[in-house]
Amino acid sequence: xxxxxxxxxxxxxxxxxxxxxxxxxxxxxxxxxxxxxxxxxxxxxxxxxxxxxxxxxxxxxxxxxxxxxxxxxxxxxxxxxxxxxxxxxxxxxxxxxxxxxxxxxxxxxxxxxxxxxxxxxxxxxxxxxxxxxxxxxxxxxxxxxxxxxxxxxxxxxxxxxxxxxxxxxxxxxxxxxxxxxxxxxxxxxxxxxxxxxxxxxxxxxxxxxxxxxxxxxxxxxxxxxxxxxx
Numbered sequence: 001x002x003x004x005x006x007x008x009x010x011x012x013x014x015x016x017x018x019x020x021x022x023x024x025x026x027x028x029x030x031x032x033x034x035x036x037x038x039x040x041x042x043x044x045x046x047x048x049x050x051x052x053x054x055x056x057x058x059x060x061x062x063x064x065x066x067x068x069x070x071x072x073x074x075x076x077x078x079x080x081x082x083x084x085x086x087x088x089x090x091x092x093x094x095x096x097x098x099x100x101x102x103x104x105x106x107x108x109x110x111x112x113x114x115x116x117x118x119x120x121x122x123x124x125x126x127x128x129x130x131x132x133x134x135x136x137x138x139x140x141x142x143x144x145x146x147x148x149x150x151x152x153x154x155x156x157x158x159x160x161x162x163x164x165x166x167x168x169x170x171x172x173x174x175x176x177x178x179x180x181x182x183x184x185x186x187x188x189x190x191x192x193x194x195x196x197x198x199x200x201x202x203x204x205x206x207x208x209x210x211x212x213x214x215x216x217x218x219x220x221x222x223x224x225x226x227x228x229x230x
Contacts, residue, residue: 066137066138066139066175066176067136067137067138067170067174067175068136068137069134069135069136070126070135070136070137072126072135073133073135074128074133074135075092075101075103075126075128075135077135078103078105078126078135079103079105082105087105087106087107089105089106089110089118089120089229089230090103090104090105090106090229090230091103091104091227091228091229091230092104093149093153093227094153095125095149095153095155095167095168095169095176096152096153096154096168096169096179097153097168097169097170097171097173097177097201098127098169098170098171098172098173098201099173100127100128100129100130100169100173101127101128101129101130102125102126102127102138102169103125103126103127103128104123104124104125104147104227104229105123105124105125105126106118106119106120106122106123106229107120107122107123107124107140107142108120108121108122108142109121109122109142109143109146110229111146113226113228115228117228117229117230118228118229118230119146119147119226119227119228119229120146120147120227120229121142121143121144121145121146121147122140122141122142122143122147123140123141123147123227124137124139124140125137125138125139125140125141125176126138127169127173127174129173136173136174136175138169138173138174138175138176139167139175139176141155141157141167141176142157143157143158143159143165144158144159145158146226146227147226147227148224148225148226148227149224149225149227150222150223150224150225151223151225153168154166154167154168154179154222154224155167155168155176156222156224163181163182163183163184164180164181164182164215164218164219165178165180165181165182166178166179166180166181166222167179168201169201170201171201171202177198177201178196178198178205179197179198179201180196180197180198180218181194181195181196181197182194182195182214182215182218183195184215195207195208195209196208
């Protein structure tokens with residue numbers, strides 16, 4: 001059954017808008033191939049503590065662990081492994097924050113887009129730097145609507161818990177991080193009860209108050225398009 005909310009999760013095969021200063025600023029590479037890498041590295045796990053009740057990230061199946069160094073040595077190896085396990089839809093995307101290859105794999109909530117492609121509400125992201133054999137599971141986003149991305153590489157993932165959330169990569173490209181987060185309490189006339197934003201991944205969160213109208217205006221200005229999987 002499809003999980004709801006926006007989550008960051010890690011595992012091995014389970015064990016991989018706005019303007020800002022950063023790298024990788026186009027929506028898609030338009031290329032379904034990635035360079036292989038060579039070498040050996042020790043598999044390790046990086047645990048990132050998340051603030052309790054701070055965002056949907058706190059609901060991660062893996063207690064907020066992201067930036068996981070997988071056993072894979074190339075993104076194409078990741079793609080093949082998932083395909084062999086029934087996850088056949090994937091694509092490469094350019095995500096803001098770091099100049100790094102990003103593979104997106106459709107995990108669940110998959111639907112045809114009407115033009116021969118597919119959208120997905122549950123998407124897993126793997127990253128790999130050029131000339132490196134380390135492949136990172138940067139995170140998994142599980143949203144209420146198809147995962148989308150802006151023309152300059154900001155990922156949009158909105159949950160059914162009345163949140164508007166955007167993401168970019170960390171400076172080192174190993175994990176997804178919140179760029180913007182707005183939570184609305186639907187039981188209090190649409191009052192914004194928790195929100196913060198960041199202009200870049202080099203900045204700390206800026207917390208602020210707002211209204212549901214602010215949320216709608218922010219959302220309307222995002223102009224994100226669904227990520228299309230082959």
